[in-house]
Amino acid sequence: MLAISAAIAAVAIGSSTTTSTSLPRTSSHANSGSQISASLQAATTARTSAARWIAAQVSPNAIVACDPAMCAALQASGVDAGRLLVLGTSVSDPLGSDLVVATPALRNQFGARLASVYAPVAIASFGSGPARIDIRAVAADGTAAYDSALAADRGARIAAGGQLIDNRHITMSAAAQAVLRAGQVDPRLLTMLAALAAQQPLQIVAFGDPSPGASAAIPLRSVEIAPARAGGQTAARLRTMLSFLQAQRVPYLPMEAVLVRQSALSVEYGAPSPLGLLSGT
């Protein structure tokens, strides 16, 4: 662990240098200096935001590939070094990880192949312009296989979502129905909602989107739910729901399940959403 940390720190210094040298050459004019300063600030902000998001939103068992500077930022945000795959300049691909943090340095390193071959879909994005950082899902079996699995998964989510709409134990708004019909809900949420509804009627308040800048193909991973019957039993019903959620195991164990306003429950699963969970086989 210490060796990895030291390696990350050591390469991070080198990488910072590399990143600096890759910036446009500037004159000594004050304007240019302030532009560089703004660019660096934007890069730092994007890196910090991406690191915080990964620490808070990515499943604890997911392996994250990153350049040395990004890996150092992730460690600083509390991501365990054992989950990081450091991509030095000699590494030719990010395979072996679940997610790759596409920083400007890695985009330069892998070129167009990063998005077209190794990691076709962004599950979150931070910053803009050259400083933009994308968190991308790695396609272990290639882009074509990933796209095919994603399309099949969406089909399964649409079918499962439609069934939840018909479930007499679940009430929801028209907006929530539209999201379910479009297959935009994470399969773990769908499975969990079916099981919870079998035990007590519930209301879907809203689905949430904790993934800024995600591709439209990426499903929503959070939901706010409440017991369908309000009244004196609300607190007890919420406790039952919460204890059900907390008893689950990976992949159905939510990353977060908390009471909201003492009248609802916010449930959130970690990124990335697994593919093929609904097909079962």
Added chain:
Amino acid sequence: MRFTRFVRRIILLAALPLLLLAIPAAALANAASASAATTSTTAAAAAGTGWIRLAHFSPNTPAVDVYLYSFGDTSAQIVLHHVSYGDASPYEGVPTGDYTVAMRAAGASATSSPVLSASVDVVAGRAYTVAGLGPESGLRLQVLDDDLTTPPGKALVRVIQASLKQSAVSVSWGATMLQSKLAFGATTSYQTVSPGTSTLTVSANGQDAHLSISLAAGSVHTLVVLDGAKGLQVDNLLDAAGSAVDPAGGAATGFGGMAPRAPSSPLPWLAVIGAGLLLAVVGGRRLRRLPAARS
């Protein structure tokens, strides 16, 4: 007292022929009923029905209660209590759609939460086995797609390795090697074989288990290698008896406590009838001796 015994024997003697008549009659009725129930899988598909059976093949995992929650139909829920190692339930016809599969330790408090384990999308006319596989520490519920039809004149066989005592086994049926070095927790795909009766041999580390198995044309079987009390054992699950017959039961043979026996050979009935005849003859002889004893 002697008169009472005499009357009892008369009744017994009179009952035996009735019993002898009743047994084949019941067998015929059963066969007729099975025949009447022979709906095609196509009809089931049109009716929007698929089949699910649940199985426990994790050797060191205690018995569990298994729950199936329908995504859309709250009335279409299934609960199976106390499913133990080696158990395979009969196929249950269920409306098509998605189901969440959950389980909890058998006998656990009603307030304890079942643990979500898998989801299965039941397609019309198709059958699935949701099987608990692997060791307790890594228990997983796996959804297996069950074949219901075979190539013309052939049988299909697949093998599940559920013996924890043997890390890998080799399974052959007659001269046909079905799978060599099949790892614990693994399942083969279906293989096409010619129908017939032959010896199934399961070998691992010098231990062999043998079982004579008949595979009829059009039948589909799942052979499950289990840890038995005296070594390896094999469950022969009948997935389908023929392409025109709906799945009806989980197990044809073996040790599954939940598994109904599939009607196959007429030999058991003939044995019962034979035993009945023998009883009738012996009873008749003893009855004839009664007057002599009285005088």
